[in-house]
Amino acid sequence: MKLELGDVQGLFARGYGDLKSAAFLLLKVEEAAAARHWLGEARVTNADDRRPEHAVNVAFTSSGLERLGLPAAALAQFSNEFVAGMTTPHRTRILGDLEENAPESWDWGGPTSPVDAVLLLYARDEASLAPLEQVPAGFSLVRRLGTADLDGFEPFGFRDGISQPYVDGLGKTGPREQTVKPGEFLLGYENEYGHTTDAPLLHNGSYLVFRQLRQDVSGFWRFADEATRRSDGSSDPDARLRLASKMVGRWPSGAPLALAPDADDPSLAFANDFAYHADDPRGARCPVGAHIRRSNPRDSLDPNPGSAGSFEINRRHRILRRGREYGPPLPLEQALEHDDGGERGLHFICLNANIARQFEFVHHTWLNNRKFGQLYDDADPFFAPGCFTIPTDGVRDRVVDVPRFVSVQGGAYFFLPGLAALRSLASV
């Protein structure tokens, strides 16, 4: 089935990489009638608009839809995860949002600061972004989230956003292993199980998961430095970089350890057509617990690792990442020297059609799972404190007591409606 890109919000098709400046306005619905009126007139950028000068997308939480006046029966068409939201007790458990990460202490999205909608704004530069930043009538501003352009790198200093699934029918084509049916990201289309979830309100829409993740850049590099000191107590920059890269699964350039096990190789910076099982089943190159191997195990999944069937299972747990970094960059030398306490990190944004089977599954069954891939007590070094095992040819290395480098500052499940659905929301 052909994608109705003119009716889909643009974020589905692209992350607006050319539009370097972006801001996310977290909103509350104050007056339903005025808010609906704005919805009816809003100029929302669709996915057919290939090179817009600026872009405006909008998404709602379930409380937002309710406050706009959507009746309970209509809300029940949406998935349970979306309707219940990100902060139910069970969900905080599976997402690891406990203790210092608990929603009670979030800047937004938690019980003290709920959010109804997010306005996603993109422009070429800050000057052309400014006029877009208007709180629409009927809404109030909960929080403005600014972004930073780190030129394709995330705050720890690693190239990010390399691995994205290819959406079948969306233009760019890629290897079969990484080409996913549109219904995995867009409602109203066939998904990887050959099924379609559809309803007028859902049609051409997608669930948008938003998490603000603060990154302790100084803490990360100082930990890697301490953990790799030579016996005389001096820093070992090579070993430090190696440990950090083992945790990520890629070198800073982006070269995957699966292909470049011994040293960074910028010629492989964007390499993404690789698998794990044939050459690296135990993780001697890329540790099983490394971030990129957990978040996308490729062909390592049971029951038949290394097979097309393994990739097939993997394809049912993909997400389209659309995040942006925020905060000033902190160069390595400075990060090692002292902690400037700066607010920096990632506004993690992803699109998926089934939050439970995609975002939550990846988070709980892969990233946060201490038992992932036959491990015992490891956690993703970027998501939870704990132990990190580095397989070698002989006795494994094990880094114990890895502290928390990434903390959750806010988050919510949104729905990014199709354009016709937006108009129908305007008239509920």
Add this chain to the structure above:
Amino acid sequence: MPYQRALTIDAPVRAGARAELESLLATMGDGVANGSVLDFGGLSGLHFARVAVVPEDNGLPAHLIILTDVDVSAAKHLGELAEQEGLDRLFSHCAGFSGDRLDYLRRHTVKEQARYVNTTGRTSSQIKQEAKLRDAIEEFLDAGDWSGRDPGQVRRAVRQHVQGDPELAWALEEAERPGGLARLREKLHLIAIPLLLLPLLPLLLLALPVFAIVLRSHERRDGTPPHVKQEQDRILELAALEDHLVQNPFMAVGHVKPGKFRLLTLSAVLIGLNFTTRHIFNRGNLSGVKTIHFARWVFLDGKQRMFFASNYDGSMESYMDDFIDKVAWGLNLVFSNGVGYPKTRWLVFGGAKNELAFKDFLRVQQVPTHVWYSAYGDLTALNIAQNERIRAGLHGDPDEREWVQSL
């Protein structure tokens, strides 16, 4: 040492007492560990235990269900269980309880139609011991400098360390296995049943086309059941009990489709299933699913209803995905004979492959496990198997490189 055995207690709940019993269960513990009313930790050879209530439905009564998986003899286990005074508080909600716990337990013990054991003959104490062994070896490795040492040297050092620790010395002997007589009985069962069925084979082959035609007509007549979504509040209630440990309990109950054909089909499938799990899927792998510790299928209400209960690793979502991706056909074989199950074709196709209909069906049929006990809640089935290999590698003549790499 016997093979693991399952105990199923099915006691009728007195009319009107169900709500009170459920609220008692909900307060018996924190839902995941030892309850305050029953001391499961004190039972010998226990792997898993649970107490749950199957609600009344369409004129069928509510049931109090107690399930355990143990290594000890049925008599010993029942005796120990009967000493639990807390049972009085449970059974006081049940019909026909006079105060004699042992007698009541005996009278309400039912036989499961089929069951699955991850690895037959592996005891609870072996599992716990081998986990300690692995922890000790890992600590020993953390403390040492192994650069430049070959696998043989590492293994010898580990062996020496284990040998030198009286708490671990048992590990240098092979794990205890079920006795020769018990193993012989299993072998005979494996051979005898097919042999006995062999003469019936021509008959079965003749009956197969008839069966297929009747089956298809039933499947067509059943049609596509309405896709029912579970209430949001109920899902939150069920989920609140999940993901506290590495493992989770699952339990679901449903009505067998009316008529002789479905009951006969289901009964035959369960006999076949029980034979296969007993003899084939008994080494950590249930047709590709490696995350289930124990499972059982039990009829209720004179075969009008059936429940399924299991102990599995990971989240409910990953469990359901495993079902769909790896054993949809197996689930269809059994559960398509139940009311409301997504439409199947030829008994094995479709059904669970209809992802959302299947997942919603499971959430609708699910029964909360308010009281649940795991003797080793921080170990996955894969961990347990790996620990067993580590211990086995301490003796004999393993590939030393592989063994060291498995640590």
